[in-house]
Amino acid sequence: MGCQKRPFPPLNLKSDGRMLSTVPLTLEQIVEETRHWPPEKVGELVGRLTEDLHSTDPETEAAWKTEIDRRVEEIQTGKVQGIPAEEVFEKAKRILGG
Numbered sequence: 428m429g430c431q432k433r434p435f436p437p438l439n440l441k442s443d444g445r446m447l448s449t450v451p452l453t454l455e456q457i458v459e460e461t462r463h464w465p466p467e468k469v470g471e472l473v474g475r476l477t478e479d480l481h482s483t484d485p486e487t488e489a490a491w492k493t494e495i496d497r498r499v500e501e502i503q504t505g506k507v508q509g510i511p512a513e514e515v516f517e518k519a520k521r522i523l524g525g
Contacts, residue, residue: 467499 452460461469483491501507519525 470495470499 461472464472498507502509
């Protein structure tokens, strides 16, 4: 029998989103916790974590934010439908010859 992963309990957050505890979290705990967050909060976290890696001018940032907001709205209103990740990865494997 293989080892079964158990889900981590939710983080103990204040109403403003700050953690009450200073206990260090593992990367796996952080990833598991963010699976329960709304997509816009996950996007905000990713943006904040990567902003130093990909610094751009304010005009480019504003253009990307507008584009992201447009795409999120299209998905949320049903104007477009997302493609399941499995399909995307399978197509990429075919294209790349994997």
